[in-house]
Amino acid sequence: MQDTRRHDMAQSLNILVIEDSPVDRKLLDSMLNESGKFSQINIVSSFQEALAHINKSVYDVILLDLDLPDSRGEQTLVELNQQYPLLPIVVNTGAYEDDLGLRTLGMGAQDFLIKGKYNAYTLNKALHYAIERKNMEMQLKLAYQQLKETQTQLIQSEKLKIVGGLASGVAHEVKNPLATILYGVTYLADNVKAADKNYDKVLSSIKEATKRANSIITDLLDFSSITKLEKKSVKIVEVLDKAFALAQHALDKKYVEVYQHIAENLPLIEIDQNRIEQVLVNLILNAAHAMEESGQLTIRINVEVIKETLPFYKSLNEEFFPKATKALVLMIEDTGCGLPEGKLNTIFDPFFTTRRSAGGVGLGLSVCKNIMDLHQADIILENKESKGTRAILVFKI
Ligand SMILES: Nc1ncnc2c1ncn2[C@@H]1O[C@H](COP(=O)(O)OP(=O)(O)O)[C@@H](O)[C@H]1O
Ligand SMILES: [Mg+2]
Structure with a gap:
């Protein structure tokens, strides 16, 4: 199972704030410092700058303004989530954009905040909540993958059982007639002479075809009947x-x-x-x-x-x-x-x-x-x- 870090509210976090409005940046900086649980707070103002930062250091959580100069709105979020699927993201969106905020949850954000409607405490809580929710999402994803793998294996083994049962039924039925044909052809070849010049050729091709059918049937029986080993x-x-x-x-x-x-x-x-x-x-x-x-x-x-x-x-x-x-x-x-x-x-x-x-x-x-x-x-x-x-x-x- 993947290592899913547990974390607690007392833990200090590395946070990257992506925000271009100077007023909001200042506000966020002071709120984050007020709650005092961040070992590293980096604030950048563009998507490109953010990518450069994320590539350099490890962040616990991203606070993302959806309205950036070099990348617009929801697109930013989708791209960030695609490139860094393990990073928890909290969206920080404009006043009265509750619907947009809600939509971002379906695009990979773990939580959203509406500007002007939070304080240092709720900000801090949202960031921790996002980390925990991401953790759970990853666990759920992993469990789903495992479930799918198990399901595939089950289907496979069921399939084999059905084919096995069918195969052995058919094989048993076909084996005897084949033996009769083979016996008959051998008898004709050894004991009955015919004037037709193709006679020997026809007999030998029947014999070959029968042998081939017989070996397929033997494989089929093997396939379905090997259930015990002599070790x-x-x-x-x-x-x-x-x-x-x-x-x-x-x-x-x-x-x-x-x-x-x-x-x-x-x-x-x-x-x-x-x-x-x-x-x-x-x-x-x-x-x-x-x-x-x-x-x-x-x-x-x-x-x-x-x-x-x-x-x-x-x-x-x-x-x-x-x-x-x-x-x-x-x-x-x-x-x-x-x-x-x-x-x-x-x-x-x-x-x-x-x-x-x-x-x-x-x-x-x-x-x-x-x-x-x-x-x-x-x-x-x-x-x-x-x-x-x-x-x-x-x-x-
Ligand atoms: N050594 C190999 N190199 C390339 N393909 C292989 C090899 N072994 C198996 N395969 C592939 O797996 C298929 C199934 O193999 P097998 O069950 O032995 O059946 P068959 O040999 O009758 O085709 C082959 O038809 C082939 O496509
Ligand atoms: Mg083969």
């Missing part, structure tokens, strides 16, 4: 080697150089070996698909202490990875096309793919996420500073 203490490097062996065919299609930077003496981790292998295969395949003719695939494995300076710290689930604990971090970096712009939150959605025409189904990353969630581990995908994508897996040790 063992294993060496991540061994799992990685197996994953590379399985993904080799995709790497061989292109000229991909593989680099491995793996720390020595890595600890064992408690994982479901087959599932994590599946995650790694998916990520390696995605990397291979993202690279055109050639590219580099770099694997890094290290033990890291969780701290704010880790570049991916903000994306970590605090619950799984509290500060100062250790984690095993595995990165897969490619030099491919990079993640689709503006879709970073969508890539884990089931069926999201930008590779549909090339045979993408969009289940790979959602399966990965499922598996990592079950391990109470994190998966993060980000675009690298240079060309390409970085997938980061973070495991408890």
